[in-house]
Amino acid sequence: MYEATIRRSFSAAHSLREIGGKCEKLHGHNFVIEISVASPTLNGEGLVIDFRTVKNWADQVLGELDHSHLNDVPWFRDKNPSAENIAHYIFGCMEEKAAAAGIHVARVTVWESESAKVTYTGTDHA
């Protein structure tokens, strides 16, 4: 299996419900996102996929979140906009685009700070 990974970032505010401490107050992060797509085979150019394509997809997905108050994004209405749930959300959006191109998302990592990250790898990967 080949994995190709791109890195992107976006800025957003959130407040986390019911976890106690200062995370419940509105605050912001410069989230750094790593998205890995995977394929067991390479295309005719010897690539999993052109990095630019994955970056374009990511820019579409992250553009919806950039400079937003994540608690107001519909997908997070019933969920805490934690790094875990952000990773899950991005994974789902990216998987739709990847599947249409015949590849899959292997993992999405959300760096909430330079020393704290969460990775989501989906539920049904083999």
Ligand SMILES: [Zn+2]
């Ligand atoms: Zn936070």
